[in-house]
Each structure stands twice: as C-alpha cells, then as structure tokens.
Amino acid sequence: MTTRDEITxxxxxxxxxxxxxxxxxxxxxxxxxxxxxxxSLSMVEVVVAAExxxxxxxxxDEVQNLKTVGDAVSYIEKASA
Amino acid sequence: MTRGSKIIAMGHYxxxxxxxxxxxxxxxxxxxxxxxxxxxxxxxxxxxxxxVADMAAAAAGKALANSGLSAAEIDLVTVATCSxxxxxxxxxxxxxxxxxxxxxxxxxxxxxxxxxxxAGAAVVTxxxxxEEPGIGPVMWGSAPDKSDVITIEGWRPYIQQSGQTVFxxxxxxxxxxxxxxCAAAGITPRDLAAFVPHxxxxxxxxxxxxxxxxxxxxxxxxxxxxxxxSAASVPLALSKLVERREIPSGAPVLLFGFGGGLTYAxxxxxxx
Numbered sequence: 001m002t003t004r005d006e007i008t009x010x011x012x013x014x015x016x017x018x019x020x021x022x023x024x025x026x027x028x029x030x031x032x033x034x035x036x037x038x039x040s041l042s043m044v045e046v047v048v049a050a051e052x053x054x055x056x057x058x059x060x061d062e063v064q065n066l067k068t069v070g071d072a073v074s075y076i077e078k079a080s081a
Numbered sequence: 082m083t084r085g086s087k088i089i090a091m092g093h094y095x096x097x098x099x100x101x102x103x104x105x106x107x108x109x110x111x112x113x114x115x116x117x118x119x120x121x122x123x124x125x126x127x128x129x130x131x132x133v134a135d136m137a138a139a140a141a142g143k144a145l146a147n148s149g150l151s152a153a154e155i156d157l158v159t160v161a162t163c164s165x166x167x168x169x170x171x172x173x174x175x176x177x178x179x180x181x182x183x184x185x186x187x188x189x190x191x192x193x194x195x196x197x198x199x200a201g202a203a204v205v206t207x208x209x210x211x212e213e214p215g216i217g218p219v220m221w222g223s224a225p226d227k228s229d230v231i232t233i234e235g236w237r238p239y240i241q242q243s244g245q246t247v248f249x250x251x252x253x254x255x256x257x258x259x260x261x262x263c264a265a266a267g268i269t270p271r272d273l274a275a276f277v278p279h280x281x282x283x284x285x286x287x288x289x290x291x292x293x294x295x296x297x298x299x300x301x302x303x304x305x306x307x308x309x310x311s312a313a314s315v316p317l318a319l320s321k322l323v324e325r326r327e328i329p330s331g332a333p334v335l336l337f338g339f340g341g342g343l344t345y346a347x348x349x350x351x352x353x
Contacts, residue, residue, distance in 0.1 A: 039118070039243075039283055040119075040243075040244065040245060041119060041248055043245075044245050044249045044252070045252065047249075048249060048252075048253055059247045060243065060245050060249065063245060073353065075110050
C-alpha cells in the first residue's frame with residue numbers, strides 16, 4: 001500500500017523531470033497551474049508518467065479535475081487501492 | 082523495365098499575407114507568449130482570396146518547373162487536402178487545368194494532416210532489383226476509436242479538437258510508429274539525414290524527434306514561421322529544406338504525417 005506521502009514524493013519526482021518543478025515546492029495544497037506553473041500540455045506528460053509509475057489509469061476526462069497535487073494524490077490512492 | 086517511384090523535384094507556395102500572434106491576440110483572448118510557449122508558432126500565412134486549387138497549382142507549377150518535365154509528361158495529379166470547400170470538381174482536376182496537363186488521372190485524397198504520406202504510398206510502384214527505392218515502403222494506419230477528437234464538421238469550416246487527448250496520442254503513441262516507418266525501409270532513426278514530421282506543434286515535434294532518437298538529423302520546424310498547414314505541412318517544410326540545400330541529395334529523409342481520423346503514415350524517401 002502506497003501512502004499519500006509516498007505518492008506525493010513520486011509526483012514530485014515526475015514534476016521535476018517533466019516540468020522542472022523543484023521538489024521543495026510540491027505539496028498537496030499546490031495548484032498545478034497556478035502554483036507550479038505546469039501548463040495543460042505538461043500536465044498530460046505528468047499524467048502519463050504517473051500512470052506508469054503507479055500502475056493506474058487516468059483517463060483524459062479525469063485530468064481536468066486534478067487541479068491540485070492533493071487531487072492527484074487522492075485519485076491515484078483510490079485507483080491503486 | 083519497372084521504374085521505381087522517386088521524388089525528383091519539390092515546389093511550394095504560401096499566400097503573401099503574414100499574420101502575427103499579436104494580430105491573433107486582437108481577435109481572440111490569447112497573446113504572443115502563450116502561443117509561442119504552447120505551440121511554437123510565431124507567424125502564419127493567410128489566404129484572403131486564393132482557393133486551395135490556386136495555391137496547389139502555384140506549388141505544383143514550381144515543382145514542375147524544378148523537375149524539368151513538361152505538362153504533357155504528367156500522368157497523375159493527386160492533391161492531399163481536407164480544406165477544400167467545393168465537393169466537385171475535385172482540386173486535382175482544377176490544378177491540372179491551371180497547369181495545362183491534358184488528360185491525367187486526377188484525384189483528391191483526404192486523410193487530413195497525414196495526406197501527403199498517404200498520397201506517396203499510393204504512387205509507389207515496383208522497383209527494379211538494382212534500384213534504391215526513392216519512396217520507401219509506407220507504414221500507415223489509423224486509430225478510429227479517436228475519430229471524434231479532431232473534427233471539421235458541417236458547414237462551419239472550423240477545426241475543433243480535444244487537445245489533451247490528441248497531445249497524449251501524439252507524444253506517446255507516435256514515436257514507436259515513426260520507428261516502424263524507418264524499420265520498413267531497413268534503416269534506423271540514427272541513419273536519417275532529416276526528419277520531417279507533420280508540423281502540428283513544436284511541443285509534439287521536439288519530443289517526437291528526441292524519443293525517436295534521431296541523431297545529427299535536420300528536424301523540420303517550419304511550424305515556427307508557417308503554423309500548422311495540415312496536409313501541406315510536410316511537403317512545405319521539405320520543399321523549403323531542399324530549396325535551402327539543407328539536406329544532401331539522395332540522403333534518407335523520414336516523412337511522417339499524423340492527424341484527424343486519427344490517421345498516420347510515414348515513409349523514408351530519398352531527398353531530391
């Protein structure tokens with residue numbers, strides 16, 4: 001079972017690789033667009049990398065609902081449960 | 082003796098009027114920085130009065146002049162387009178009429194942005210044993226389950242797309258397909274002198290080239306000055322590279338189209 005902190009850390013690694021976001025800036029409360037400057041195209045790359053890393057499916061329709069890091073963590077936590 | 086197909090000359094044409102990002106920003110809610118950052122376009126050309134047939138004939142006329150052939154020697158005119166307004170006659174017969182080509186086979190081909198590569202596949206004929214194919218075997222296909230993600234429907238000639246779905250497909254499904262197009266020609270991406278993908282978005286082109294693993298190859302980025310010109314984008318970019326002598330004659334070039342349908346096709350050609 002992956003904990004929320006582990007998922008957040010995994011997302012931080014992906015965000016650094018895909019969008020050059022400093023891992024120190026990544027927290028559940030942060031908005032991808034407003035706080036981390038991740039645009040919609042980079043978000044697609046983050047989602048695909050997250051699918052591979054956590055072994056989950058994140059459909060395109062779902063991506064728009066993932067506004068914050070916490071939203072993504074919750075989705076991945078639920079999908080991998 | 083069977084003669085293999087090959088590209089012997091290119092020609093291109095673009096309308097004179099340049100439309101900048103700042104001008105677009107006066108029409109819709111966007112700005113220069115946003116457009117450059119998301120798609121990489123700086124300028125594009127706009128046809129105010131010219132039809133698809135006018136532009137196709139202008140480009141074909143240049144290709145004909147560059148080839149050294151006469152109109153009487155042309156057997157086939159094919160036009161790859163999804164943006165012609167008229168349904169009859171087709172663009173190909175209008176182009177033939179404008180160029181004085183008397184009795185060619187003439188048809189249009191619509192696979193949206195991959196049209197040029199589909200057209201190339203359609204003209205490939207047998208190759209003599211001792212002859213290097215000028216247009217290599219095609220790798221083609223489609224993803225019909227995504228036929229609704231890029232559309233130009235009804236009487237309103239506007240394109241609509243589900244951007245994120247298209248981007249996901251383009252950046253994650255296409256590299257393996259482009260590699261297959263190289264394999265069909267018996268080469269690896271490292272062997273390419275140039276890679277000319279459909280000019281959809283700089284943020285698709287650059288990762289695609291990187292994931293494909295092209296090394297030291299010229300990668301076409303005409304999108305910066307021309308925008309996305311759909312089926313015209315690959316031949317337009319290739320023609321400019323040929324005109325500027327950026328690719329040695331005879332060198333292997335991967336042409337790779339993808340777009341509405343979703344359709345895709347690619348083949349390795351020898352640079353004219």
